[in-house]
Structure formats: C-alpha cells, structure tokens
Amino acid sequence: MTALExxxxxxxxxxxxxxxxxxxxxxxxTTQKPILFKKHRDSFRPxxxxxxxxxxxxxxxxxxxxxxxxxxxxxxxxxxxxxLIAEPLGFxxxxx
Numbered sequence: 001m002t003a004l005e006x007x008x009x010x011x012x013x014x015x016x017x018x019x020x021x022x023x024x025x026x027x028x029x030t031t032q033k034p035i036l037f038k039k040h041r042d043s044f045r046p047x048x049x050x051x052x053x054x055x056x057x058x059x060x061x062x063x064x065x066x067x068x069x070x071x072x073x074x075x076x077x078x079x080x081x082x083x084l085i086a087e088p089l090g091f092x093x094x095x096x
Contacts (some may be wrong), residue, residue, distance in 0.1 A: 016053065020079045025054025027078065 025048075029035050035053060037044040048056070058075060065072045 016079075020059055020075075021054035022051045023054065023078055024057055025050035025052070028053055028057055041055055 029050060035050075036047045038047050057071075061072045061075055063067055
C-alpha cells in the first residue's frame with residue numbers, strides 16, 4: 001500500500017467521522033437540549049458548534065456505552081441508517 005492510498009483512506013475516515021458528529025449534534029440540539037448562547041462583547045455566540053456538540057456526545061457514549069445503551073444504538077443507527085439494528089429496549093438503561 002502506498003502512502004497516497006493511506007492518506008486517501010484517512011481522509012475518507014475523517015470525513016465520515018465529521019459527518020457523523022455533525023449529524024448527531026444537529027439531532028441533539030433539536031431534540032434533547034438546545035445549544036446555549038453566551039454573550040461575547042456586543043454579540044451572542046453559541047457555546048458550542050454542532051460538530052463539537054455531537055463529538056462530545058459520541059465520546060461520552062464510546063467511553064461508557066452501557067449506561068446509555070439506547071442513545072448508543074441510536075447514534076450507530078444515525079451513522080448507518082439501513083441496518084438491522086434492533087429497536088432499543090427501555091429496560092437496558094442503567095439505574096440512576
């Protein structure tokens with residue numbers, strides 16, 4: 001395998017990761033918790049962008065997938081929508 005092929009595969013993997021994090025960030029901002037706006041000098045800016053919001057959420061799920069198994073399955077389904085991932089069950093949540 002040449003260096004050019006490796007770079008092409010790396011760029012494809014980065015593009016998929018970026019699209020996945022952005023899509024999860026959009027979903028989370030519209031359904032779960034909207035992004036907060038902070039005042040910065042004379043304007044208001046979002047606290048996080050959609051990519052960072054989704055990336056943090058995916059990172060939490062990967063580090064601790066068993067306590068939020070339903071969200072983990074949903075995020076995998078958002079990445080690959082036409083798969084045979086079973087519908088998440090409510091009893092799989094960890095006790096809080």
